[in-house]
Amino acid sequence: MARLGRSGVEVFPLVLGGNTFGWTSDEKGSHRVLDAFVAGGGNFVDTADSYTAAVPGNSGGESETIIGSWLAARGNRDSLVLGTKVSQHPAFKGLAAGNVKAALEASLVRLGTDHVDVYYAHFDDPKTPLAETAGAFDALHKAGKIRVIGLSNYTAPRIKEWLDIARREGYEPPTVVQPDYNLVTRHRYEREIAPVLAEEGMVAVPYFALASGFLTGKYRQVGAHRKALPYFQLIGAFLTGKNRRNRQEFGEIVRRVVAGRYFTEAGLAVVEAVEDIASARGVEMSTVAIAWLRGRPGVVAPIASARTVEQLPALMASAEFELTADETTALDEVSARVK
Numbered sequence: 001m002a003r004l005g006r007s008g009v010e011v012f013p014l015v016l017g018g019n020t021f022g023w024t025s026d027e028k029g030s031h032r033v034l035d036a037f038v039a040g041g042g043n044f045v046d047t048a049d050s051y052t053a054a055v056p057g058n059s060g061g062e063s064e065t066i067i068g069s070w071l072a073a074r075g076n077r078d079s080l081v082l083g084t085k086v087s088q089h090p091a092f093k094g095l096a097a098g099n100v101k102a103a104l105e106a107s108l109v110r111l112g113t114d115h116v117d118v119y120y121a122h123f124d125d126p127k128t129p130l131a132e133t134a135g136a137f138d139a140l141h142k143a144g145k146i147r148v149i150g151l152s153n154y155t156a157p158r159i160k161e162w163l164d165i166a167r168r169e170g171y172e173p174p175t176v177v178q179p180d181y182n183l184v185t186r187h188r189y190e191r192e193i194a195p196v197l198a199e200e201g202m203v204a205v206p207y208f209a210l211a212s213g214f215l216t217g218k219y220r221q222v223g224a225h226r227k228a229l230p231y232f233q234l235i236g237a238f239l240t241g242k243n244r245r246n247r248q249e250f251g252e253i254v255r256r257v258v259a260g261r262y263f264t265e266a267g268l269a270v271v272e273a274v275e276d277i278a279s280a281r282g283v284e285m286s287t288v289a290i291a292w293l294r295g296r297p298g299v300v301a302p303i304a305s306a307r308t309v310e311q312l313p314a315l316m317a318s319a320e321f322e323l324t325a326d327e328t329t330a331l332d333e334v335s336a337r338v339k
Contacts (some may be wrong), residue, residue: 002300004081005175005203007148009117011044011081011158011292017305018047025054030066031073036309037170038074040316044081046205046303049107050088060089061208064080064110071096071113081255082111083118085152087125088135095125097136104140111256118176120150124158131165138171150176150205156192163200174202177301181206181296182261183215183270183289183335190297206293209302214253214262215289217271262268266338286315290293291321294333 001010016037021030034045047067053060064084071077084107087095092103108114119140121133140146151159151174159177166173177197181189181204189204197204210216271285276283286304295303306312323331 004118004148005299006201007175009081009148009251010043012302013301014042014290014315015044015046015083015301015303016042017303018045018063018067018205019051020305021051021066022048022058022305025168026251027066027069027137027203029308031070032309033243033306033312034067034070035074036307036312038076038080040189041319042316043079044083046083046207046239048085048088048120049092049103049110050085050090053090060091061106061110064107068110068112077113078294081117081144082113083120083150084111084116085120085122085150087122095121095128095133095136097132097139099135099197100136101140104145108145114147115147117146118150119146119152120147120152120176120178123153124155130158130161131169134162134165136167137174138166138169141172148176149174150178152178152207153180156196159193160197168334173200176203176205176300178205179206180208181299182208182211182293183274183331184211184267184338186338188337194296194298202298203300204298205298205301205303207303208305209290209293210286211289214267215274216284217275218270218284219263220271234272261339264338266334270331270335270338277323277330281321283317283321286314286318288323288327288331290318291323292328294318295323295328295333 002013003009004011013316024032047063048058049064051063052058085090086100086103089103092106093286094098099306104119119137125133132149135197137146138151141149149172151162163173167169177192179189186210196202236275274285274288290302290304293299304315306315
């Protein structure tokens with residue numbers, strides 16, 4: 001187990017992402033994934049109130065509702081660490097104080113609980129004074145409705161600004177940061193955010209640990225990437241009913257498009273390096289990629305999602321898999337070339 005920064009909350013060194021729940025995983029399938037994750041020792045589940053509003057037929061909150069139904073059926077709320085987010089739900093946009101409070105109340109109803117363990121500001125809201133948002137989170141913390149404050153997708157200057165406000169006003173400071181960080185997206189986190197975390201005693205719980213599947217080798221064919229380039233046309237066709245794909249196919253389109261940003265010579269060299277190590281050690285590529293991330297400065301537990309139970313073992317293995325010094329150096333060097 002690992003400690004979630006100064007909060008003292010103990011977590012398994014892998015977080016299960018709930019962004020597939022209610023999208024590419026239906027309720028029964030999601031429950032099976034959650035069961036397997038807990039059976040393997042996992043205890044930290046990540047979601048957001050906006051998951052998965054962008055999926056045709058959804059309105060937001062589907063992931064929380066599925067997690068809530070699972071918690072009710074299993075009766076295991078007290079043994080879990082739940083993280084959710086605010087600012088992107090269609091009915092609760094932004095980080096104004098009243099909105100933050102209302103959004104959390106809606107999340108608590110969907111999750112079927114009286115508190116969340118980690119509550120994240122999902123995306124910065126430049127229209128709302130940061131002091132107002134920080135005050136809203138502090139009030140919810142003092143009310144016992146959130147245990148730990150987290151920031152997702154915040155820049156280093158804005159993290160420091162929130163911390164300054166918290167010190168000045170006597171507010172509970174944020175403890176956890178959720179950045180986009182992996183073997184092919186290193187520089188912003190390492191150059192800007194990690195130094196702030198080290199200085200302030202904060203920790204990172206990175207998302208896109210596998211770069212939307214790119215680091216598994218699944219999207220190695222550049223030709224496949226090119227077919228997915230007209231993103232807005234594909235999404236538009238789906239939404240207007242001109243191209244009725246099922247949710248799994250829609251999810252695959254989105255993953256390919258997101259993974260497509262890594263299709264460079266340097267990015268593909270990273271995939272080859274990960275594959276070489278995985279082959280030599282007899283493990284899956286995802287195990288290697290997440291193990292590298294888990295060992296980075298400030299990182300407590302990377303986030304990874306599993307659409308099916310069969311995808312979980314390789315992810316769970318990363319919590320105990322240790323790279324050798326030479327393997328770490330090889331991955332450090334090849335991934336440093338990705339710009």
